[in-house]
């Protein structure tokens with residue numbers, strides 16, 4: 458269902474309470490990658506340029522439910538101020554009388570950033586009292602934090618529930634994510650090729666189930682492939698596997714009617730290091746070795762499938778791409794996805810997390826249709842096709 462966005466709300470003179478994802482990587486108090494802040498700018502600017510009084514809330518890192526200076530959002534306020542070219546006020550907490558006073562003293566076009574939501578246990582517990590205090594700050598609710606849209610936390614669920622009767626809308630970042638992921642799920646151009654990799658089958662089991670009903674082909678790489686190898690009765694040596702998921706993998710293969718493609722060959726070694734000595738094997742992996750990447754024949758086979766695709770979704774690297782000897786499979790797939798986008802007009806979606814990091818590293822992020830800002834969120838969207846946190850918005 459089409460959702461109203463912040464553009465549909467008259468925000469002039471209103472206190473706009475906006476959930477953003479400012480969970481940026483920090484080195485001390487230095488922000489090492491400010492993309493998450495930059496991605497929220499269109500929605501932020503739309504509010505302040507139209508005279509809204511903006512109150513931003515976010516989490517950062519994984520504090521244990523109380524204030525921890527290393528997870529303070531204060532450095533983010535400075536960076537946001539630089540990016541906007543205007544003052545950004547900062548509140549030392551996210552609830553309480555001081556915050557209320559700051560919120561009430563905002564003028565049209567002002568910006569206030571609240572301290573880390575997760576300094577209160579109530580955020581992740583979706584505590585009603587905590588939610589009520591946050592909800593009391595705003596006249597309008599906006600969610601533009603795609604990365605946490607799959608979590609029913611106070612700021613993403615309890616607050617908009619309590620703000621019923623007031624405008625509650627999505628921002629432009631979530632709008633874009635829903636457009637790409639939603640169309641891929643509900644109305645994909647075919648052939649639809651899904652590429653899944655990474656460490657564990659268990660993390661992606663539900664999404665594999667779903668994609669089996671929607672995609673035409675599923676290309677499997679990463680350590681995940683070796684649990685499927687076990688299901689086929691192949692030997693995997695010391696490779697990372699989940700033995701308790703072998704039966705599940707057997708069931709998936711039985712139901713897949715040939716849609717699931719597994720590696721033909723693998724790059725193996727006895728160590729996962731930057732100077733590891735590697736070799737290539739087809740089929741079984743020797744007892745004293747581990748599989749760390751898809752091999753050259755698999756790369757070619759996967760490239761050929763990707764080249765034919767009109768819709769591509771990729772989540773999870775094809776190998777231990779962080780280490781040079783095992784990065785080639787992921788690189789080849791990234792290049793193939795970029796090529797299919799340019800040459801075959803494919804809609805290509807990178808599902809956040811490590812595959813997004815790989816595509817950025819290889820300078821291919823602007824050669825694909827969409828790089829999702831939420832790894833877990835995009836997987837959950839592919840699985841369920843909607844989010845309860847978005848369903849409750851206008």
Ligand code: AMP
Pocket residue numbers: 654655656657660678679680681697748749750772773774775776777778779810811
């Ligand atoms: P995920 O978060 O499930 O997407 O997993 C990503 C991680 O899986 C990356 O850190 C990769 O290094 C790791 N990975 C991918 N392939 C393998 C493999 N064959 N063996 C061990 N780890 C792997």
